[in-house]
Amino acid sequence: MITSMTGFGQANRSFGGFKVFIEVKSVNHRYAEIAIRMPKEWVRYEDSLKKTLLQTVKRGRVEVYVTAEREAGTLQAISVDWTLADGYMNAAEQIKARYGFTERLSLTDMLGLPDLIHRHEERSELDESFEHELCGCLDEAARELIQMRQKEGSFLKQDLTERLQELIRLHAELQRFTPLVVKEYAGKLRYRIGELLQDQTPVDEQRLAAEIAIFADRSNVDEELTRLQSHFGQFNQLLGSAEPVGRKLDFLIQEMNREVNTIGSKANFTELTAKVIDMKAELEKMREQIQNIE
Numbered sequence: 416m417i418t419s420m421t422g423f424g425q426a427n428r429s430f431g432g433f434k435v436f437i438e439v440k441s442v443n444h445r446y447a448e449i450a451i452r453m454p455k456e457w458v459r460y461e462d463s464l465k466k467t468l469l470q471t472v473k474r475g476r477v478e479v480y481v482t483a484e485r486e487a488g489t490l491q492a493i494s495v496d497w498t499l500a501d502g503y504m505n506a507a508e509q510i511k512a513r514y515g516f517t518e519r520l521s522l523t524d525m526l527g528l529p530d531l532i533h534r535h536e537e538r539s540e541l542d543e544s545f546e547h548e549l550c551g552c553l554d555e556a557a558r559e560l561i562q563m564r565q566k567e568g569s570f571l572k573q574d575l576t577e578r579l580q581e582l583i584r585l586h587a588e589l590q591r592f593t594p595l596v597v598k599e600y601a602g603k604l605r606y607r608i609g610e611l612l613q614d615q616t617p618v619d620e621q622r623l624a625a626e627i628a629i630f631a632d633r634s635n636v637d638e639e640l641t642r643l644q645s646h647f648g649q650f651n652q653l654l655g656s657a658e659p660v661g662r663k664l665d666f667l668i669q670e671m672n673r674e675v676n677t678i679g680s681k682a683n684f685t686e687l688t689a690k691v692i693d694m695k696a697e698l699e700k701m702r703e704q705i706q707n708i709e
Contacts, residue, residue: 416565416568416656416657417568417569417571417572417575417654417660417708418561418564418565418568418659418708418709419563419564419565419567419568419571419707419708419709420441420442420443420444420474420475420564420661420707420708420709421441421442421443421475421564421567421707422440422441422560422561422562422563422564422567423438423439423440423441423559423560423563424438424439424440424555424556424557424558424559424560424561424562424563425437425438425439425556425559426552426553426555426556426559427552428548428551428552428555429486430544430545430548430549431544431545431548432485432486433483433484433485433486434483434484434485434486435481435482435483435548435549435552436481436482436483436484437479437480437481437482437552437553437555437556438479438480438556439468439477439478439479439480439553439556439557439559439560440477440478440560441472441475441476441477441478441560441564442475442476443475443476443706443707444474444475444476445474446474447469447472447473447474447475447477448475448476448477449465449468449469449472449476449477449479450476450477450478450479451464451465451478451479451481452478452479452480452481453479453480453481454481454482454483457481457483457549460546460549460550463546463549463550464479464481464549464550464553467550467553467554467557468553468557470554471554471557471558471560471561472557472560472561472709473659473709474659474661474662474709475709477560479553479556481549481553493532493533494532494533495531495532495533496530496531496532496533499528499530499531500525500531503520503525503528503531504520507519507520564709567707568708568709571704571707571708572654574704575654575664575701575704575705576651576654578697578700578701579647579650579651579654579701581697582647582671582694582697582698583647585690585693585694585697586640586643586644586647586694588690589636589640589678589687589690589691589694590640592686592687592690593636593637593640593682593687635681636677636678636681636682639674639675639677639678639681640674640678642670642674643671643674643675646667646670646671646674647671649667650664650667650671653667659709660708661705661706661708661709664705664708665702665705665706668698668701668702668705671698672695672698672702675691675694675695675698676695678691679691679692679695
């Protein structure tokens with residue numbers, strides 16, 4: 416199934432004395448990259464959350480935002496680092512003595528000092544059940560994200576399918592115009608030689624045939640057209656694959672573009688050149704769309 420790399424999902428649960436909110440959003444990226452922002456007290460759960468997310472997301476940059484609110488009626492264990500407090504007080508006294516300050520540290524000042532007050536999480540947060548609930552909440556948000564990515568992916572698939580059909584149509588026209596390239600060249604060459612000689616010297620038909628044969632070999636694009644047809648078939652198969660195919664599709668587009676460029680450089684024919692330009696335009700539009708496919 417074609418899946419986009421752009422999406423959004425959210426979920427919330429109540430457990431362990433918290434109301435937990437999780438938002439997940441994803442954008443294009445060459446690989447799977449996950450960034451999680453959560454309360455620093457829960458950083459130990461980051462690896463588990465990443466593993467949970469990677470079960471459903473295979474490619475793209477995913478940002479996860481975890482916020483939590485204490486539910487009413489829950490108590491938190493608070494402690495004071497008295498050793499650190501004594502250190503702050505001693506430092507304050509030394510500064511006063513050195514510089515002649517008279518102010519004293521107030522309670523408000525003390526409460527604002529870093530690392531003096533510690534909040535201890537409840538035992539329930541250390542249980543496996545808390546980690547399980549947190550990962551479950553993320554999984555809900557991730558499933559909503561995937562639904563959005565799949566919905567957008569279906570539109571991308573439809574667009575790419577239509578553009579592939581247009582490429583196939585242009586390919587058929589290239590096949591129709593290709594034989595005319597040598598005929599046009601032969602006619603122009605005979606006309607120019609006739610003008611130069613002004614019917615005073617007979618045309619060397621053998622030499623003329625050799626020149627035309629050399630041009631025909633140099634401008635032959637049968638191999639490129641055959642490879643293009645093969646690429647179309649592979650591209651169509653990938654559109655129906657259940658696995659992430661973004662990178663493979665991107666590679667195929669590059670190969671198609673290479674074949675089309677070769678055809679354009681080999682075959683110097685007005686109508687054929689116009690079709691090559693049309694194909695390159697379609698391939699560029701497809702390439703832009705593929706950048707958003709997982």
